[in-house]
Amino acid sequence: MKKVLLAFAMTWCFGLCGTAHAQPPATQAQPAPPPAAPAAAAPAPAMITDADIKALSGPKAEDKAKGDPAGTTTGNVSDIPVGDAKKGLTLGDIVNQVGQNQIAINFVWTLVAGFLVMFMQAGFALVETGLCRAKNANHTMMMNFMVYGAGMLAYWLIGFAIQEGGVGAVANLGGTAPLSAEYAVKLFGKDLGLFGMNGIMLTGATYDVGVMVMFLFQMVFMDTALTIVTGTAAERWKYSAFLISSLVMGAFTYPLFANWAWGGGWLATLGSNFSLGHGYSDFAGSGVVHAVGGLTALAMGILIGPRIGKYTRDGKATAIPGHDITMVLLGCFILAFGWFGFNPGSTLGASANGNLRIASIAVNTMLAGMAGSFAAMCYMWGRYGKPDASMTGNGLLAGLVAITAPSGFVNPVASVVIGLIAGVLVCVSVEFIDRVLRVDDPVGAISVHGANGLWGVISVGLFADGRSNYGGAWNGVPGSVTGLFYGDGGQLVAQLMGVATLIGFVFTMSFVLNLVIEAAMGQRVSAKTELEGLDIPEMGAVAYPDFVLKADAMGVE
Amino acid sequence: MAFVGLAITFLGFLVSLGSLGISNSNTVRGVIVLVGIVVSLVGIMGVLNQAYMKNAIWKK
Numbered sequence: 303m304k305k306v307l308l309a310f311a312m313t314w315c316f317g318l319c320g321t322a323h324a325q326p327p328a329t330q331a332q333p334a335p336p337p338a339a340p341a342a343a344a345p346a347p348a349m350i351t352d353a354d355i356k357a358l359s360g361p362k363a364e365d366k367a368k369g370d371p372a373g374t375t376t377g378n379v380s381d382i383p384v385g386d387a388k389k390g391l392t393l394g395d396i397v398n399q400v401g402q403n404q405i406a407i408n409f410v411w412t413l414v415a416g417f418l419v420m421f422m423q424a425g426f427a428l429v430e431t432g433l434c435r436a437k438n439a440n441h442t443m444m445m446n447f448m449v450y451g452a453g454m455l456a457y458w459l460i461g462f463a464i465q466e467g468g469v470g471a472v473a474n475l476g477g478t479a480p481l482s483a484e485y486a487v488k489l490f491g492k493d494l495g496l497f498g499m500n501g502i503m504l505t506g507a508t509y510d511v512g513v514m515v516m517f518l519f520q521m522v523f524m525d526t527a528l529t530i531v532t533g534t535a536a537e538r539w540k541y542s543a544f545l546i547s548s549l550v551m552g553a554f555t556y557p558l559f560a561n562w563a564w565g566g567g568w569l570a571t572l573g574s575n576f577s578l579g580h581g582y583s584d585f586a587g588s589g590v591v592h593a594v595g596g597l598t599a600l601a602m603g604i605l606i607g608p609r610i611g612k613y614t615r616d617g618k619a620t621a622i623p624g625h626d627i628t629m630v631l632l633g634c635f636i637l638a639f640g641w642f643g644f645n646p647g648s649t650l651g652a653s654a655n656g657n658l659r660i661a662s663i664a665v666n667t668m669l670a671g672m673a674g675s676f677a678a679m680c681y682m683w684g685r686y687g688k689p690d691a692s693m694t695g696n697g698l699l700a701g702l703v704a705i706t707a708p709s710g711f712v713n714p715v716a717s718v719v720i721g722l723i724a725g726v727l728v729c730v731s732v733e734f735i736d737r738v739l740r741v742d743d744p745v746g747a748i749s750v751h752g753a754n755g756l757w758g759v760i761s762v763g764l765f766a767d768g769r770s771n772y773g774g775a776w777n778g779v780p781g782s783v784t785g786l787f788y789g790d791g792g793q794l795v796a797q798l799m800g801v802a803t804l805i806g807f808v809f810t811m812s813f814v815l816n817l818v819i820e821a822a823m824g825q826r827v828s829a830k831t832e833l834e835g836l837d838i839p840e841m842g843a844v845a846y847p848d849f850v851l852k853a854d855a856m857g858v859e
Numbered sequence: 860m861a862f863v864g865l866a867i868t869f870l871g872f873l874v875s876l877g878s879l880g881i882s883n884s885n886t887v888r889g890v891i892v893l894v895g896i897v898v899s900l901v902g903i904m905g906v907l908n909q910a911y912m913k914n915a916i917w918k919k
Contacts, residue, residue: 490880576879578888600903604911613917739908740915795889799875802892806872806899810865813907 352392405476408651411660412475412515415647419522422640423450423529428633429699430533431845433624433692433745437835438537439845445532445539449548453528456552457521460502465524465557466516467498469565473773474651475515480507484566492575494568497561519647520560523591526644527556530595533745535602535825537609538832541840543825547602550815556594559808563590569803572796573779579793580784581777582800583766585663586648588707588758593804596752600741601813606825608742610832619736622744627691634695638671641702645709655773659710666709667702670721674701677725685729693729696746700728700754707758711766711783720761724754756801761785763794864907871899 360380370376382399384391427446434442468484471477483499501508504517528548535544562569563584573581584590613619624630645667646660678697682690701721705712708720731749735741741748768784776783784790819825826832831839838844875895878888 572879577883578885604903604908607911607916610916613915615917617915617917739904740912741908791889792885795885795892798889798892798896799878802872802875802895802899805896805903806868806870806875809899809903810869810872813865 350393355391355393355396358391404653405474407653408474408476408657409511409515411652412519412647412650415643416515416519416522418640418643419519419526419647420450420640422522422526422637422644423447425633425636425640426526426529426533428629428636429695430529430536430633430745432626432629432633433533434536435622435835436625436846436849437837437844439625439837440841440843441541441836442532442536443845444841445536445541445544446529448545449529449532450525452545452548453525453552454521456549457524457557458503458517459553461524461553461557462504462517462520463499463501463557464497464554465560465565466520467500467502467565468495468561469498469516472512472516472650474649474655474657475512478510478512478516480510480513481516484561486568489568490576492571494575495561495566495571496568497558498565516650519650523587523644524552524556524560526587527591527595527598528552530592530747530751531599531602533747534599534743535606536744537836538606538826539602540823540825540827541836543819543823546819546823547816547825550819551598551812555598555808555812555815556590558811559594559804560590562803563800569796569800570777572799573777573792577792578796578799579763579790580779580781580796582796583711583762583776583783583793584707584759584800585710585762586645586706588703588705588755589800589804591755592703592706592751593755593759593801594808596748596750596755597804597809598812598816599743599747600752601809602816602825603735603741603743603748605813605816605820608740609744610829612742613740617740619740624692624744630692631695634698638698638702641667641671641706644702645706648710649772656771659770659772662714663709665714666705666712666717669714670705670709670717670724671698671702673718673721674698674704674725674728677701677722678729679725681726681729693732693746696728696732696750697725699750700724703751703754704758704761706755708762708765710772711762711770711785713767713769716761716765716767720758720765723761724757727753727757756804759797759800759804760794763797766790766793860910860913861907864902864905864910867902867906868899869902871895871897871902874898 358379360378361375382391382395385395423446427443430446431439431442466481469478469481471479481498481500484495485497485499486493486495501513504513528551532544561567563582564570569582571581572578609622611620612622642664646663649657649660651657652660675694675698678700679689679694682693701724704720704724705717728749731753732746735743735748762785764785764787766783766785766788768782768788770782774780784793786794816825827836827840872895875892878891881891882888
């Protein structure tokens, strides 16, 4: 029986590949391609007919009653659903089952990857709370907790439709055809997609299993971008303003850029419209997720101002240490774990269309993350004499952020180089933002996600080696994404266009929207609240009621 | 000055976008996009942030 199934699998792969249903037996024979080797070395695939299928039988009832401790007979021909009981099992039934199995594999892979990304929220919560003072722990933790719910509701309401409403059919998920309406404008003689229009509240035709998988996966990505901002504005952000700001970002800011990059928008079509490589290519979101979050964090950092005590009267920066470094490093580990969903999951499948590349994406992710932490540790050790723990953790995150966009397009050597640069970049960027720009960023989110998100986007245009192949084309351009070092300078220009859009458009949009919120309700807590700690005035309870906090931290004379 | 900073930042984006219609040469486009990025960075760091720094909390 195994031989018959193997022969069938060969027939399917070489003869019927690409068809949705089995052809009648008489028409199954396909012209054999010219043999590359002598005919004797390549035996022709066996022909399978419905008669062969009917001859198959599963284990006998008495054998099944004995159990299957070795697992050799569980899962067999008797488990394949029959379409027509009168006809019995046919080749068509088996082919349909093969197709559904492929989509099922992709569904499960993408959903599990999404679950991992969802758990990254816990990592962010630990990192940010650990890097803040104990008097603000409840407030910081609650922001990280509720950004998930607030962002999700906004995204479900309108954000998903803006982002993915016109993405079209995604083959890995069996087609998401209901997501078919993209609003575009004519510019420079080309149609440039601006936003999607289907999928509001997942109603109508978008009540579809493929769309649901897409929604879950994209939703957790969006939430990752939102939670970046809470780190920069921590310890002085009014909770009510945070909620409104997160709703707006989840509904509009994030989905708009995500549409341009991933939803069939104008950045994705820079290749097909303007011959810029394969268009803006951001495999898992260094730009879409991290740079959007990091630049919004920069906007908030400028707008809300530094914490009291961060700078002396002459503008010199002082260190305000966090309260729990163990929490920080545990959070970093959780984030690194979740990143295995973030990057490899972005194939949206594990079967067909080049998706076995998930193995190299996972390895690239791992290598760049640890290269980043190693470089940051060495930098801090050399510059300040100690291997600073929090910056080593940030180095890990920087490497992971930077490899997110190129993870699907580069080789392991390039991943290490990208990670090493990211590890140094995050340290230099933290110093620059802290001491030169004087923007107070308690957790280093602008540097980790903003600076390294942009670096990740650029690195695709440099290091993509042209060896990946996801179904033969990317962004509608045949072939593989190839960077400058491998011969395609146009790809680098496409990536730079993405950077220009992030800095020039996304930052401006984020700043203006938060400026409106500032004018309407104020973004910052009072100085008294800030000095007391935000836990009691904003949340009504401290995070650690059984512990005596330092008197000065509580504002007690 | 804050609004001037925002305007310059957005102008940088428009300069970069304009590169698509100005030339078919990827080298020329690349140079224009880089100019746009620099303009945006000047808007953020040189103008907008400086405007907010004038009234920074540590100066009060």
